[in-house]
Amino acid sequence: MKIRNIFALCSVLFFFFYGYCFAETKISSNTQVCLGCHKLVTAGIVEDWKNSMHSKASPEDALKKNAKEKRISAQSVSPELKNSVVGCAECHIANNGEHKDTFEHNGFKVHIVVTPSDCAKCHPVENEQYSKNIMSHAYGNLVNNSLYKDFANTVNAIYTTEKKKNKIKPASELTEQDSCLYCHGTKIDVNGLNERETFMGSMKFPVLSGWPNAGVGRLNPDGTKGSCSACHTRHSFSIEMARKTDTCSTCHKGPDVPAYKVYSVSKHGNIYASKKEKWNFDSVPWKIGQDFNAPTCAVCHASEIEVNGKIVVKRTHQMNDRLPHRLFGVPYATAHPKSPDTSIAKNKAGLPLFSELTGEPVVQYLIDEKEQKERLAKMKSVCSSCHSSSFIEGHFTRLEESIRTTNEMTIEATKLLANAWKGGLASNKESLFDETIESFWTEQWLFYANSVRFASAMAGADYGVFDNGRYNLSRNIQRMKDWIKFLETKKK
Numbered sequence: 001m002k003i004r005n006i007f008a009l010c011s012v013l014f015f016f017f018y019g020y021c022f023a024e025t026k027i028s029s030n031t032q033v034c035l036g037c038h039k040l041v042t043a044g045i046v047e048d049w050k051n052s053m054h055s056k057a058s059p060e061d062a063l064k065k066n067a068k069e070k071r072i073s074a075q076s077v078s079p080e081l082k083n084s085v086v087g088c089a090e091c092h093i094a095n096n097g098e099h100k101d102t103f104e105h106n107g108f109k110v111h112i113v114v115t116p117s118d119c120a121k122c123h124p125v126e127n128e129q130y131s132k133n134i135m136s137h138a139y140g141n142l143v144n145n146s147l148y149k150d151f152a153n154t155v156n157a158i159y160t161t162e163k164k165k166n167k168i169k170p171a172s173e174l175t176e177q178d179s180c181l182y183c184h185g186t187k188i189d190v191n192g193l194n195e196r197e198t199f200m201g202s203m204k205f206p207v208l209s210g211w212p213n214a215g216v217g218r219l220n221p222d223g224t225k226g227s228c229s230a231c232h233t234r235h236s237f238s239i240e241m242a243r244k245t246d247t248c249s250t251c252h253k254g255p256d257v258p259a260y261k262v263y264s265v266s267k268h269g270n271i272y273a274s275k276k277e278k279w280n281f282d283s284v285p286w287k288i289g290q291d292f293n294a295p296t297c298a299v300c301h302a303s304e305i306e307v308n309g310k311i312v313v314k315r316t317h318q319m320n321d322r323l324p325h326r327l328f329g330v331p332y333a334t335a336h337p338k339s340p341d342t343s344i345a346k347n348k349a350g351l352p353l354f355s356e357l358t359g360e361p362v363v364q365y366l367i368d369e370k371e372q373k374e375r376l377a378k379m380k381s382v383c384s385s386c387h388s389s390s391f392i393e394g395h396f397t398r399l400e401e402s403i404r405t406t407n408e409m410t411i412e413a414t415k416l417l418a419n420a421w422k423g424g425l426a427s428n429k430e431s432l433f434d435e436t437i438e439s440f441w442t443e444q445w446l447f448y449a450n451s452v453r454f455a456s457a458m459a460g461a462d463y464g465v466f467d468n469g470r471y472n473l474s475r476n477i478q479r480m481k482d483w484i485k486f487l488e489t490k491k492k
Contacts, residue, residue, distance in 0.1 A: 026058050030108065031087030037106070038088065041199050049235040054086035059122050068285050068306070071239070073125035081121060094118045100190045100221040101206045112206060113188055115220040119228050129317040136226040137340045138184040138217025144343035145352045147432065151442070152180045154433040168434065177210060183251035185215025185227065216251070240281035243298040245272065252297075255447040255468055257328050259297070262451075262460030268294045285311065288385045300382055307385045313378055322379040324372035325403065327453040331410055331445040332359050333403045335366040336375070357418070359411045395459070402456035402464070406449035409473045413444040416480045425487040437487075440480045448472040 027035070039046045049055050053071070060082045062072040081090055091114045096102040099111035116136075120127035130136050142148050156171035156179050171179075177186050188210040195204045208221075214234075218227045230250075231242040241247050249260035263269045271294035280291040285306040292299070299305060301322060304315035313322070326336050332355040337345070345365045347356050355361050367375075376396070383392045417437060420426040426435045433442055447468055455464030463469055 026084050027055075027087055028084035028089055030089035030093065031084070033106070033108075034088035034092075037200070045235050049087070052236040052238065054237055056085065058083055058085050062122070068311075071284055072122050074122050077122060086122070091118055094121060095222065098222040101188070101208060103193065103204065103206050105203070106200075111221070112208065113211070113220055113222075114229070114234075115222050115224045116226050116228055117220075117222055117224045126317045130226055130228075132318045132340055133226075134320055134337070134340045134342065135216035135230075137342070138215065139181065139187060139219050139225070140217065141342045142180060142184045147352050150431050151433045152176070154431060156180070166434070173209075177213065181210075181215060182213070183215055185218030185225075186210030186213040187219040188213065188221055190221055238282075239284070243281045243286070243296055243303060244276075245269070245296050248297040256450060258451055258454055258463060258468065259458070262454045262458045262463045263297070265461050265463065266459045268296075268459070272296060288312070293386075295382065300379065305382060305385065312381050312385055320375075322375055322382070324367075324376045324379075326354065327403070327457065328450045329446075330354060331357070331414070332361075332407045333449075333453060334361045335363075335368075335372055337365055338367055339365070357414050359407055359414075399453075399456045402452050406445075406452050406473070409477065410445045410449055412477055413441050413480060416477070416484065417441040420484055420487070423488070425484060425491065437480060437483050440476055440483065444473065444476050448476060 035046060059072060059074070059077040062070065063074075063077065065071070081094075084090065089108070092110050092112070093108060095118055096109045096111050098117065099113070099115075101113055102109050102111045104110075116127045116130060134141065142152060153170060154168075156175050158169040158171070160167045160169065188208055191207040191209055193204045194207045195202055210218075214227045214229045216227060216230045217225055219225060220227075229237070231247055232238060233241055233247070245260060245263055251257070252259040253261060264273070275293065279293075283291045284304075286292065286299075286303050288305055288307045301319050302316055305312040316322075320336055323336055325333055327333050330353065334354045337354060342354075343352055345352050345354050345362060347353050347362050349357060351357070353362070354365055380392050380396070383395070387395075417426070417440075420437050421428050426437050428438075432438055448470075451468040452464045452470055452473065454460060455462075455469060465471060
């Protein structure tokens with residue numbers, strides 16, 4: 001207890017000194033208290049925050065910017081937040097009555113998990129847009145979709161062999177959190193308090209399951225969905241970081257969604273790699289030709305873009321509102337889903353898919369042709385800042401053909417799988433993913449068709465041919481046929 005009192009006194013002296021030295025940044029007294037301790041116990045976090053825009057400008061400063069330059073979407077901010085920079089207290093004490101992870105901490109009621117609802121005090125438009133985004137529903141879109149849950153269980157399971165047959169032991173909760181849910185987001189629950197020794201003596205902290213996690217569809221203790229720090233990684237919350245492709249690569253790199261790999265080998269990626277040191281990733285608005293001269297992921301899907309003083313496309317945190325098609329994560333590419341909750345879809349077979357297994361789209365769950373054209377027009381407007389109309393039309397015509405042909409190749413693979421089920425060579429009663437021929441079918445659409453579509457959409461060269469591309473699509477059909485012959489021979 002004495003150690004704690006001495007440390008507290010030192011902290012008080014420190015935060016007064018700290019606040020005096022940085023008085024021009026208008027740090028609130030509550031945040032100064034936080035910094036007094038955390039400057040010593042989590043110095044890396046404090047230094048990261050000090051380099052952020054949050055530490056240098058108050059919401060009042062942000063509100064004074066002209067419309068084009070604003071990084072804040074609120075029309076007004078509450079008096080207790082308005083005049084101070086956004087620091088520890090402004091995020092970790094805000095809305096504490098709504099957070100189940102709120103706990104007593106050195107005289108404050110603090111919560112650990114900062115959520116979109118907390119950020120919405122200054123960024124309500126971004127919060128509303130993100131809530132309409134498939135990313136914000138990524139947790140439920142996995143665990144509430146029986147098909148994808150079945151696949152995730154098959155991937156993460158522990159396999160053993162008994163009497164020459166596979167025995168599958170379900171994955172632990174921690175394994176689930178460390179694999180698929182790392183990107184999709186976990187469900188964070190509060191399981192009481194735990195007392196532990198700290199630099200300031202014995203203190204109690206919430207016990208959180210599903211933590212740590214910054215997945216895009218994380219279910220938070222205040223009931224909200226998502227994590228702003230998935231892209232604006234804490235504690236710098238940098239717009240620069242969100243605009244760079246490296247941030248997106250965390251979850252968009254594997255064979256199931258090879259966007260980062262495809263981008264890296266594209267001409268756009270080549271220009272980015274060669275010139276990015278000279279680009280300005282922090283400018284608002286972001287000006288084509290002045291701040292950058294080739295698209296990153298954010299340029300096409302999120303950022304507000306200006307050229308010659310004219311806004312080409314507005315900023316959005318609904319990452320799909322420039323996307324007419326759903327290209328990945330599904331057996332067949334279709335129009336984009338209407339709802340961000342994709343688990344609600346049902347085809348005639350009762351499967352939670354936007355298409356029948358024979359390829360026909362389940363149109364009641366998909367945006368209509370008018371909405372597709374509007375979304376495509378937004379995307380093309382970004383392209384038109386650098387490319388001619390004939391170039392753009394040629395590019396998207398090729399993409400449509402890639403969608404058609406990859407769907408056709410998936411239909412052929414599905415027919416082969418259906419014949420194997422019908423002939424008793426495989427069974428779909430327990431799972432669609434636990435036999436060899438079923439894994440061939442899964443790879444057809446989840447890896448190879450996806451790779452072709454991404455390569456076509458992003459001009460990614462070899463990823464559409466030999467690197468998980470068309471060669472693999474063709475070879476996989478033959479592999480399925482050969483496996484069926486083997487099973488037939490074995491059965492005889």
